Amino acid sequence: MSPTSIKTTCPYCGVGCGIEATLIDPENHIVDIKGDAQHPANFGRLCSKGATLGDTVSLENRLLQPEIDGQTVDWDSALTHVARRFSAIVAEHGPDAVAFYVSGQLLTEDYYVANKLMKGFIGSANIDTNSRLCMSSAVVGYKRAFGADAVPCNYEDLEQAELIVLVGSNTAWCHPVAFQRIRRAKESNPALKIVVIDPRATSTCDIADLHLSIRPGMDALLFNGLLTYLAETESLDRDFIDRHCQDFVPTLLAARASAFDLDEVAAGCGVTAHDVAQLFAWFANHKKVVTVYSQGINQSGSGSDKCNAIINCHLASGKIGKPGCGPFSLTGQPNAMGGREVGGLANMLAAHMDLENPRHVDRVGRFWGSDKVANRQGLKAVELFDAVAEGRVKAVWIMATNPVVSMPDADKVKRALQQCELVVVSDCIANTDTMALAHVKLPATGWSEKDGTVTNLERRISRQRPLFPPSGQARPDWWIISQVARRMGFAGFDYQASADIFREHAALSGFENDSMHGVRAFDISAFADIDQVRFDALQPVQWPVTAKATQGTARLFGDGGFYTPHGRASFVPIVPRGPVHAADAAYQFTLNTGRLRDQWHTMTRTALAAKLNSHKPEPTVEIHPADALQLGFRQQGLARLTSRWGSMLARVDITVSQQPGSVFVPMHWTEQLSSRGRVGALVNPVVDPLSGQPESKQTPVRVEAW
Ligand code: SF4
The missing domain is CATH 3.40.50.740 (Rossmann fold)
Structure with missing residues (x-):
């Protein structure tokens, strides 16, 4: 008798890859895992975490009795x-x-x-x-703009786009199979432009035509600048705005007030005017643009506003509801x-x-x-x-x-x-x-x-x-x-x-x-x-899956049809704000936290797969060489990080992927795995007043050799 095959879904990230599991020895939990070739999220592909799921289904560390x-x-x-x-x-x-x-x-x-x-x-x-810690700002952004928490796009839009702008998203590590789709789209269509906006030079930058290493937290200023640029260069979709939107004028005025001049935007964001001009021109001149955003936008004291600053640009240029278009929030969890x-x-x-x-x-x-x-x-x-x-x-x-x-x-x-x-x-x-x-x-x-x-x-x-x-x-x-x-x-x-x-x-x-x-x-x-x-x-x-749409709905808002009482999308005027607590004389560095490629959350499952533990075996702090030199750090030495809320130890990783003045520590280690390596103890609990999402990307910290 041939072994039973069962189709299910990966339990890790929000990409939601389909899995085909073949039961080899069910009594002993031996199972062969491969991607489901028919599932539209992944068409058979899996990342390192999904592919090793078979190594994580033993009874090790299971709670089995009340x-x-x-x-x-x-x-x-x-x-x-x-x-x-x-x-x-x-x-x-x-x-x-x-x-x-x-x-x-x-x-x-x-x-x-x-x-x-x-x-x-x-x-x-x-x-x-x-x-709440992952995407509640995105919910506020969508609800304010569309009247509903409704993601308008789908994965095919990534393949049909002419320009993909990835903001605050290390898609390569955090949503790997979605990133693989983008990479393949770029390989088959070299004209596809990829822009990464992120303080860090992550693996996502490997396929970028342009990387804006933005000052932490300044995304709303950049997108207000883009809205101003779209208006000044007559790149607006006036027909879409008139027929399907409201509150454009006050939103544009607010954008102009904060981001009148391209040089000013560049200086505020800590990037060159040339790079800002390139991004703006590409956004204006391409018909099909998807802006992908994730925790780098959401995990902020003003994350909701950052989401709406992005959505404003898509509404203003009518780049929504059409193939290859839209503001696309990537949720972290399954x-x-x-x-x-x-x-x-x-x-x-x-x-x-x-x-x-x-x-x-x-x-x-x-x-x-x-x-x-x-x-x-x-x-x-x-x-x-x-x-x-x-x-x-x-x-x-x-x-x-x-x-x-x-x-x-x-x-x-x-x-x-x-x-x-x-x-x-x-x-x-x-x-x-x-x-x-x-x-x-x-x-x-x-x-x-x-x-x-x-x-x-x-x-x-x-x-x-x-x-x-x-x-x-x-x-x-x-x-x-x-x-x-x-x-x-x-x-x-x-x-x-x-x-x-x-x-x-x-x-x-x-x-x-x-x-x-x-x-x-x-x-x-x-x-x-x-x-x-x-x-x-x-x-x-x-979804929606209704009597009229029994096969589901691939894309929303193709003909407007927003869920506000008046049926129009709302522009939201945005006043850009930086981090709630900036680095200062006592805490000179900005701590950024996030995921690693091969671990999931607090590692209760991924740590069971030996292959996954070899990528990064212990908590590290990534720091720029200039900062490391000034602090007298050596590669693989130990550092103590201290914030107003707590402290931890981490292995030093000196890398140019970090901006000077910023450090990055992965989120995964627990007290049980590393008694001094739990980064959550340091993280600033201040939240976005609209979404309640914490500002986990920008905590002021002190960094010292240990
Ligand atoms: Fe799972 Fe990886 Fe797919 Fe995410 S990208 S759902 S972790 S296989």
Whole structure:
């Protein structure tokens, strides 16, 4: 008998590559992994992380039994304990005294049930996600401009473009298969121009025709300058602006006020006027332009404004909604988009509805059969852990994430959890810095066991299918949450399978989603009656998926049709702002953090693959040779980095890829892996006031030899 082959999706980045897994020895978790040649995200290609997934499915470091205060218990005891403690705290202190902190690693079905329990039945919006740290500024940017959190582009646009501008995105390492598509597009069409805007000279620059090593944080000034240039050179699409947009004039005036002169823009951005002029001319003179942006834009105290500064330029030149065009935000996580769809952020309801809109709250309440639906925003990630530290939140349930490592000011998060009344952690991993602080440990299924859907960064919903049965006592997150909800006395959580939840999620997306009630972008109502057989066979598809668009929707806004009340896109006037905390005499360097090519988040899975650990075996600090000389550093020496929030040690990597005055440290190492190498402890917790996203790219630090 030939081995079974199963199609599923990679659990790492937002590219969402399809995988074909061949079960060699299922009992011993031996599986052969290759790219799914039919999946439209990757057509068979995988990066180093996806290709080594087969090395990460052992039971090493798995949490396999529920535990309360270090004692193994059965599921009924654990679930009843969590339900009773949450109910008691809510009864005594109100619904805002509890919180969930969830993850872009969850499947859409897990996310949906967590959101339904907290916002629909506990009655608080205190559910936020680690996606807050990754792309919440992009959400604000899209909502302000389009009236909906809707990514207009798709991967084919990267292949059809004449110019691709990559801003604050090391696509080569962080979204490798999307980068491979760009590289191949450039190889087959040498006329395709690539511009990289990034303080660092990353591997993404390998294919760049132009690299603007911009001063950290000055992106909005650059794009305001571009908008001014487009107006002055008569490169505007007046027809598109007149028919489909509003607020152009005040936006242009604001852009001119900050970026009147090209030399001024160049000086402010710390690059040459020649390079700025080249970028502007290419943007103006090419019809098909995609601007790709990621954490370098989003992780900023003014990340939302930076997103809108980019979108303004695409609206002004009509470079949106057409093949090869658009402002394209790359989400970091495998299911950040699914979380956005179900309302997994503390400032969103469900199915793209709003907490502050009484009609939306009423609608969701009628759909869920609850009169307790939250009607105001909850605590966003940094606020949430501040509230835990101050004792306002007395019970927190953390699902599939490791905030003691990944949050900014991570030592404060650790202290907050140490003194919290009740910390529940559900995860597939037994030993994480966060799990070590849990009063209740709940074993969740992991990738290779999970069953449900994810949405990638181009709105494409794909199935994640199980390769093996759950290990030990592990259970799906949606099951764990539903069982707690039932024990808290709530109806509407009697799901038997993830297909039941997907069907309900799809039905809610279409519920009163019409011209009479107001059309919302997220609509997968074509699946509102999906049964288990269809769910099992579900093929990758881009939302909206409706009765009119049963095969999905590749591209949005081709004919305008924005989701604002008036149907027009909004220009947003932008006043550029630099980092909230600039380097100063005491902390002379700007610390930038980010991903490595071969690791994922806090390395709980990727560290299991020996091949991946050889790329960068320990935390490093990248520093420019001139700075290294001044500080007396030698290559591979040790450096201590200190910020106002914490300190760490790292191995010195002297490289011209760094700007003088800036240093880069990867985000991955935990206390358990490197007792002094957890960069989150240093990171500035200041946030964008609109998105709540921390400024993780610009922390002032002191750097010394150690
Ligand atoms: Fe997985 Fe992303 Fe690599 Fe694709 S590019 S294989 S989704 S990590």
